[in-house]
Amino acid sequence: MIDVQALSKKFGDNLVLSDITTSIQKGEVVAIIGPSGSGKSTFLRCLNLLETPSSGSIEINGKNLTASKKEIHKIRQQIGMVFQHFHLFPHMTVLENLMYAPMKAKGIKKYDAEGKARQLLERVGLAQKADAYPNSLSGGQKQRVAIARALAMEPELMLFDEPTSALDPEMVKEVLEVMKDLAKSGMTMVVVTHEMGFAREVADRVLFLDHGALVEEGEPESFFKHPASERARDFLDKVL
Ligand code: ADP
Numbered sequence: 664m665i666d667v668q669a670l671s672k673k674f675g676d677n678l679v680l681s682d683i684t685t686s687i688q689k690g691e692v693v694a695i696i697g698p699s700g701s702g703k704s705t706f707l708r709c710l711n712l713l714e715t716p717s718s719g720s721i722e723i724n725g726k727n728l729t730a731s732k733k734e735i736h737k738i739r740q741q742i743g744m745v746f747q748h749f750h751l752f753p754h755m756t757v758l759e760n761l762m763y764a765p766m767k768a769k770g771i772k773k774y775d776a777e778g779k780a781r782q783l784l785e786r787v788g789l790a791q792k793a794d795a796y797p798n799s800l801s802g803g804q805k806q807r808v809a810i811a812r813a814l815a816m817e818p819e820l821m822l823f824d825e826p827t828s829a830l831d832p833e834m835v836k837e838v839l840e841v842m843k844d845l846a847k848s849g850m851t852m853v854v855v856t857h858e859m860g861f862a863r864e865v866a867d868r869v870l871f872l873d874h875g876a877l878v879e880e881g882e883p884e885s886f887f888k889h890p891a892s893e894r895a896r897d898f899l900d901k902v903l
């Protein structure tokens with residue numbers, strides 16, 4: 664589904680991603696881990712065209728992301744993104760947050776958008792919060808709304824950038840549970856995370872980045888038990 668070839672990204676003279684080649688299959692859950700500043704967010708943002716690669720190529724469903732603007736718009740609609748800091752629309756209710764993009768960007772009728780939105784709120788356990796405003800919600804609830812909002816566009820691929828890092832510890836689990844359900848439903852997911860338990864349990868594959876390089880990738884079981892590289896061993900020693 665995603666094919667990344669020799670992807671590099673520079674900010675000025677700073678080489679932030681260096682020659683990354685990997686591919687991600689439909690239905691796969693991939694966890695990206697690595698130290699702070701290793702390029703995890705930049706990699707994710709390249710997949711969503713929030714950043715333009717300096718060199719290399721990214722194909723999603725056979726379409727090169729350096730395609731025309733119109734194509735890019737289309738491809739982007741198929742990708743949902745969830746950030747550390749929720750980014751909900753504060754002046755809209757929870758329901759309106761979920762209805763906005765499908766109506767605006769896809770021309771879905773209000774009645775249908777609302778039906779879908781209520782269904783998704785049910786799915787993330789927040790049906791009773793439909794008419795609440797984001798600032799009245801807990802962090803965990805906000806993040807579940809953000810996930811539901813991304814799903815309202817019916818994406819083929821979901822990107823998560825440290826979705827639980829800004830949460831109080833007691834709220835991490837409720838968000839991870841929603842992500843776990845999503846993974847079980849067959850969604851293709853790329854998740855930047857510091858939750859090693861989640862990576863180990865839910866991911867099909869782990870990518871370890873360090874200093875912009877894809878140092879190691881493998882199945883969680885073998886990666887966590889027997890990391891091949893010194894750098895991955897060092898990292899795991901610090902976080903586990
Ligand atoms: P991570 O998510 O692994 O912590 P990032 O992808 O955010 O790492 O950042 C990798 C490197 O790229 C860091 O050195 C960061 O300072 C730099 N960087 C990220 N975004 C920008 C930007 N927009 N402009 C300049 N430098 C950036």
Ligand code: MG
Pocket residue numbers: 703704705
């Ligand atoms: Mg980051």
